[in-house]
Every structure is written in structure tokens, then in C-alpha cells.
Amino acid sequence: MGILEVQSVNKRFGGLQALDNVNLDVEEGKVHAIIGPNGAGKSTLLNCFVGRLMPDTGTVMFNGKSLLGLKPHEINQAGVSRVFQTPEIFTELTVLENVMIPALAHRDGAFKLNPWARMRSEGGIKDLAEHTLEDVGMAEKRHMTASSMSRGDKRRLELAMGLVQEPKLLLLDEPTAGMARADTENTINLLKHIGETRGITKIIIEHDMEVVFSLADKISVLVQGHVIVEDKPENIKGNPKVQEAYLGGAHE
Amino acid sequence: MFGLDTKDTRLFFFVAVLVAFAPFLMNPFPTESGLAQFNGGYPDLMQRFVIFGIFAIGFNILFGLTGYLSFGHAAFLGTGSYAAVWMLKLLTINVIPAIVISTLVAGVMALAIGFISLRRSGIYFSILTLAFAQMAFALAASVLTPITGGETGLQTALNDPRILDFRAEGGNIPAPSLFGLEMRASYEWLVGGWSFTFNVGYYISGLFMLAALYVAIRIFRSPFGLMLKAIKTNQNRLNYTGVSTRPYTLTAFVISGMYAGLAGGLMAAMDPLAGAERMQWTASGEVVLMTILGGAGTLLGPILGAGFIKYFENIFSKINDSILHSWFSFLPEGLENVMVTILHPFVGKGWHLTLGILFMLVVIFLPGGLMEGMQRIGKMFSRKKKSDETDGKATVPAE
Numbered sequence: 001m002g003i004l005e006v007q008s009v010n011k012r013f014g015g016l017q018a019l020d021n022v023n024l025d026v027e028e029g030k031v032h033a034i035i036g037p038n039g040a041g042k043s044t045l046l047n048c049f050v051g052r053l054m055p056d057t058g059t060v061m062f063n064g065k066s067l068l069g070l071k072p073h074e075i076n077q078a079g080v081s082r083v084f085q086t087p088e089i090f091t092e093l094t095v096l097e098n099v100m101i102p103a104l105a106h107r108d109g110a111f112k113l114n115p116w117a118r119m120r121s122e123g124g125i126k127d128l129a130e131h132t133l134e135d136v137g138m139a140e141k142r143h144m145t146a147s148s149m150s151r152g153d154k155r156r157l158e159l160a161m162g163l164v165q166e167p168k169l170l171l172l173d174e175p176t177a178g179m180a181r182a183d184t185e186n187t188i189n190l191l192k193h194i195g196e197t198r199g200i201t202k203i204i205i206e207h208d209m210e211v212v213f214s215l216a217d218k219i220s221v222l223v224q225g226h227v228i229v230e231d232k233p234e235n236i237k238g239n240p241k242v243q244e245a246y247l248g249g250a251h252e
Numbered sequence: 253m254f255g256l257d258t259k260d261t262r263l264f265f266f267v268a269v270l271v272a273f274a275p276f277l278m279n280p281f282p283t284e285s286g287l288a289q290f291n292g293g294y295p296d297l298m299q300r301f302v303i304f305g306i307f308a309i310g311f312n313i314l315f316g317l318t319g320y321l322s323f324g325h326a327a328f329l330g331t332g333s334y335a336a337v338w339m340l341k342l343l344t345i346n347v348i349p350a351i352v353i354s355t356l357v358a359g360v361m362a363l364a365i366g367f368i369s370l371r372r373s374g375i376y377f378s379i380l381t382l383a384f385a386q387m388a389f390a391l392a393a394s395v396l397t398p399i400t401g402g403e404t405g406l407q408t409a410l411n412d413p414r415i416l417d418f419r420a421e422g423g424n425i426p427a428p429s430l431f432g433l434e435m436r437a438s439y440e441w442l443v444g445g446w447s448f449t450f451n452v453g454y455y456i457s458g459l460f461m462l463a464a465l466y467v468a469i470r471i472f473r474s475p476f477g478l479m480l481k482a483i484k485t486n487q488n489r490l491n492y493t494g495v496s497t498r499p500y501t502l503t504a505f506v507i508s509g510m511y512a513g514l515a516g517g518l519m520a521a522m523d524p525l526a527g528a529e530r531m532q533w534t535a536s537g538e539v540v541l542m543t544i545l546g547g548a549g550t551l552l553g554p555i556l557g558a559g560f561i562k563y564f565e566n567i568f569s570k571i572n573d574s575i576l577h578s579w580f581s582f583l584p585e586g587l588e589n590v591m592v593t594i595l596h597p598f599v600g601k602g603w604h605l606t607l608g609i610l611f612m613l614v615v616i617f618l619p620g621g622l623m624e625g626m627q628r629i630g631k632m633f634s635r636k637k638k639s640d641e642t643d644g645k646a647t648v649p650a651e
């Protein structure tokens with residue numbers, strides 16, 4: 001049984017069938033990639049996992065429990081963290097604070113009444129956040145305001161915010177989009193490295209085929225809201241359906 | 253010190269010194285000089301500085317940290333005042349129970365109003381708080397007259413029960429006191445042409461303001477405070493980060509409501525009188541102005557803003573045409589009249605015009621309020637200093 005089991009998920013936006021009977025079986029400790037052309041419904045699918053959208057029909061089971069109907073913070077507390085496609089960060093706060101917040105939420109739970117505690121005494125959380133920033137290569141920028149970061153740095157910060165929670169399941173929505181080539185490679189290495197040492201299950205949405213084929217244990221190809229193939233990377237490349245629908249089609 | 257870092261300790265002592273020496277600082281002009289009307293060092297006004305300082309510090313914990321703009325905080329101020337007067341009537345003329353109860357009652361009320369209002373954010377939240385406050389105002393002025401004294405207001409009377417006090421026959425209505433030390437008691441010190449007034453009520457309120465500031469600093473520097481700041485920048489993201497934001501905003505709302513209740517209680521302790529007008533929407537708007545004018549989200553800003561507005565309200569509103577004439581009497585008669593006519597709309601009853609213009613100037617040119625202005629001046633000085641020093645050492649940015 002997979003850590004995340006998605007069955008017959010449908011989602012309509014008016015006349016648009018954004019998700020069409022989607023099934024997904026993500027194995028624990030593995031990297032599951034979702035690829036597909038722009039507008040295929042990849043982000044919409046992740047939205048159904050984290051409580052941003054409610055599917056019209058279907059089930060989403062995480063560790064044997066349904067995620068549907070839970071609030072976003074409950075889903076996160078259950079161990080699912082998401083790295084957003086368009087950076088969603090705390091722009092007015094420092095880079096370090098941006099990472100300490102998810103770390104605190106992970107340690108203290110959804111709410112902790114501690115107005116009398118001091119951030120100065122949170123050495124453990126600070127160390128953890130600083131280490132994570134080091135991992136993504138942003139340690140020297142930790143005291144800068146998040147809004148002053150470049151687009152690529154914001155993506156890396158997003159990644160750190162997800163990683164610092166050591167989730168059971170990490171949802172990565174195009175984590176390398178907008179990054180320079182060198183940063184992309186670093187990010188791939190980082191994701192591989194984390195996969196090995198911490199055993200975090202990952203769902204990664206990615207456009208860059210190189211990234212996908214070097215990371216993924218399994219790939220689902222989503223086209224117009226429908227999973228046309230789910231298979232191992234080596235079988236995906238040669239699959240005629242995929243070639244026709246995606247790889248052979250318009251290059252973006 | 254006291255669990256604060258060096259910078260915050262310095263800030264705290266800076267405010268403590270200001271509070272302690274305000275009777276001097278606010279009375280810089282000799283009593284007989286023409287500028288004496290700019291002296292703000294009389295007990296009534298100084299009490300208002302620190303009491304509204306408390307109100308604004310508390311408001312800033314909600315608005316400055318979380319960004320939730322309440323337009324109904326005067327409801328808690330007014331409720332605090334009513335609760336305090338009732339304690340002075342029923343329990344004892346000692347101000348301590350009055351102040352404690354007013355804070356608690358306002359806290360309970362904030363819990364109820366916040367619980368409902370915080371279901372919405374942005375303008376809808378503001379409107380909900382405004383609606384609640386106007387409801388409270390209307391009730392206090394009419395239906396609840398047996399409790400609030402209606403239009404005339406609530407005050408202490410000679411035949412109040414005051415079950416904890418020993419009662420002498422006859423005499424006057426007792427004045428609120430702290431174990432016998434009357435709030436209205438003052439010591440006046442005359443030196444040269446100057447006169448300085450040291451008032452018991454002012455110093456007691458001042459101590460409460462320092463305590464209120466200390467608590468605010470602790471909240472600002474706590475993980476709880478960091479979550480509140482995160483709510484202001486991106487509440488949505490915080491939800492996806494595993495944080496349930498509603499309990500955080502509700503706690504901030506209750507804390508700021510308690511600050512307002514404390515301020516209302518102190519007002520009643522200084523002058524045992526409470527009226528519905530304290531709950532009116534203009535009073536709610538005033539604390540918004542104070543906080544924004546001084547600098548929302550800063551520790552010192554709300555205190556500055558409160559002092560600034562209360563000073564203007566009391567000093568500018570007292571300048572009348574005859575005072576203006578006396579200022580410009582050195583000019584030829586025609587010119588004197590022209591000057592008085594020009595300035596007339598800005599003083600006396602027109603002080604709101606002056607305040608409005610100042611507020612607009614601050615918001616347009618100093619979006620961070622007076623605090624931003626002070627920081628800019630500070631930077632100008634430090635830049636001058638730096639260019640004076642010839643060694644090229646890199647300065648480490650302060651935390």
C-alpha cells in the first residue's frame with residue numbers, strides 16, 4: 001500500500017474538466033514525478049492534496065487516512081508539506097525567520113500560546129533553520145528581507161521552508177523553475193541527497209526532463225487532466241503514447 | 253536585562269526616563285511667558301498621554317503585528333471605564349480592584365467580539381468590529397441606562413455601598429486612591445519662573461504604561477509574536493505551513509482588548525466618571541490614527557502617536573483669536589488681522605484641520621510614521637559620523 005493513494009479524482013472548473021478520473025499510487029520513500037504540458041492540471045492535483053481545492057469526486061488517502069475535508073494546517077501537521085510553484089513566502093520577514101516559522105510550526109503544532117517565550121532562547125530552531133538554509137545555499141543571505149531575494153532565491157527559500165519540516169510527504173511544484181542552471185543542478189543533488197538520508201517521500205512536478213529522469217522512481221504523465229501512463233522512467237521515454245502526447249509535441 | 257536584549261533594554265529605559273521626567277520636559281516654558289500655553293505638563297494632560305499610550309500600545313499588538321484593523325476598540329475602553337467605576341462604587345475606592353476588573357471584563361468582551369469578527373479578514377473584519385462597537389455605544393446610551401447611567405454617564409456617589417471600605421458618616425464623596433494616596437494629589441514645585449507639577453495619578457498610570465510596554469516588547473520578541481507578523485505578511489502561506497491562524501489572531505485581539513480595558517480603567521481611576529461617548533466610533537478611529545501616525549508595528553510609535561495627538565488636541569484647541577492677536581501684535585494692524593484670519597481655521601475648534609493635514613503629510617512622506625522620521629534623522633547623523641571617521645571598518649548591522 002502506498003503512502004498516498006489517489007483514486008478517481010475529478011475536478012471541474014465550469015466547463016473545463018481539469019482533473020479527469022486521476023489515480024495515483026505513491027510508494028513510501030520514493031520520488032514520484034508528475035509531468036505533462038502546461039495546463040494539464042498538475043498544480044490543481046496538488047491543490048486537492050493540501051486542502052486548497054476539494055475534488056468533485058474521488059478519494060485521497062494519506063497513510064490510510066482521508067485528507068479530504070481537512071484544513072490546510074491539519075494536512076501539514078499530518079506530515080504533508082508543499083513547495084509552491086509561485087513563491088509564497090513571508091516577504092516582510094527575514095530569510096531566516098521564513099524558515100524558522102515552518103520549523104516552529106512543525107515542533108509546536110498548529111497553535112502554541114507562548115507570548116512570554118523568547119525567540120532568543122530558540123537556539124535549536126535557529127540552528128535547524130540555518131542548517132537548512134546552508135543546504136539550499138542561502139546561509140549568507142539569512143538576515144536579508146525575503147522580499148529582496150531574486151526569483152531563483154525565493155524558490156530555494158521555498159524549498160528550505162518545506163525541507164525544514166522534515167515532512168513524511170513533500171510536494172514539489174516545479175521546484176527549479178526560474179533557477180539558474182547551476183542552482184538547478186544543486187537542487188537536484190540536494191533532493192537526491194535528502195531522498196537518501198531522510199527517506200522523505202516526494203511528489204515532484206517538473207518540466208525539465210533531465211531533472212525528472214535523474215530523480216524519479218516512477219512517473220505519471222498527465223495530459224488534459226487525465227493520467228495517460230504511470231510507469232518507471234526507463235519505460236516512459238520509449239512509450240509511444242507519451243511521445244505523441246507530450247515529449248514529441250510542442251517543446252516549451 | 254529582564255529578559256530583554258540590549259537594544260530593547262535601552263528602549264525601555266529611554267521611555268522610563270521620559271515618563272519620569274515628563275513633568276519637566278512637558279513644561280519647558282516659564283509660567284509667565286507668552287509660550288506658556290504650549291506647556292503640556294499639567295496632570296490631566298500627562299495622565300492622558302500615558303493612558304492613551306497604553307491604549308495605542310495594545311492596539312498595535314493587534315494591528316501592527318497581525319494587520320487586522322479593528323475599528324471598534326473604543327468599545328473595550330468604554331467597557332473598562334464602566335467596570336472600573338462600578339468597582340469604585342461597589343467594592344472600594346481603592347483603584348487596584350477597579351483596574352484589574354476593568355482589564356478582565358474588557359478581555360472577556362474582546363473574546364466574544366473577536367470570536368465572531370475574526371471569521372472575516374480585511375475590510376469585513378473592520379466593519380464587523382465597527383458594528384459591534386456602535387452597538388455597544390447605542391446600548392450604553394439607551395437600553396443599559398440602569399448600568400451605564402445613559403446619557404449622563406456613571407459616577408461615584410456618597411451613598412455607594414463600597415463594601416470593603418470603612419465608612420465615615422457624612423463628608424464628601426471619596427476620591428479614588430491607592431491605599432489612601434489620592435490619584436488627584438499633586439506636588440507643585442516652583443523654581444524661578446517655572447512651575448512643575450508631580451501628580452500621583454500620572455505616575456501610577458505611567459508605571460502601568462511601562463509595564464504595558466514591557467509586556468508588548470516580550471510579545472514582539474516571542475515565537476508567538478513572530479507568528480503574528482507572519483499572519484500580516486502571508487496568512488494563507490502560514491496555513492499551509494501547519495499553523496492554525498485563528499487562535500493566534502484571537503489571542504492578539506483579546507490581549508489588545510485587555511490593554512484597552514486597562515486604559516479605560518485607569519481613566520476612571522483618575523476621574524471616576526464613565527460615559528458612552530468613550531465608546532463612540534470617533535474614539536475607535538483616534539487610536540487608529542495614533543498608531544499609524546506614530547508608526548504601526550514599532551514599539552515606540554504608538555506611544556509617540558498618542559502623545560502627539562493628545563498634545564495637539566489639548567494645546568491647539570485652546571488657542572483662540574485673542575491669543576493669535578497677542579502673538580502678531582508687533583505687526584501693523586492690517587497685517588495682524590490678515591495673519592489672524594489665515595491662522596484662525598487651524599486653531600481652537602479647527603485643530604482637527606491641523607491634525608488632518610499633519611496626518612496626511614506623515615502618511616504620504618513617512619509611511620512608517622513618526623518612527624520612520626526619527627530613524628531617518630538618526631541615519632543622517634550616523635552617516636555624518638561615519639564620514640568623519642577615517643578608518644574603513646565595515647559596520648556590522650545591528651539585529
Ligand SMILES: Nc1ncnc2c1ncn2[C@@H]1O[C@H](COP(=O)(O)OP(=O)(O)O)[C@@H](O)[C@H]1O
Nearest residue numbers: 013016018036037038039040041042043044045
Ligand atoms: N481555481 C481555478 N479556477 C478555474 N480554473 C482553474 C483554477 N485553477 C486552475 N484552473 C485551470 O485548470 C487548468 C489546469 O491548471 P493547472 O493545474 O495550474 O495546470 P498545470 O499546473 O499542469 O500547468 C488550467 O486550464 C487552469 O486555467
Ligand SMILES: [Mg+2]
Nearest residue numbers: 042043044085
Ligand atoms: Mg502548475
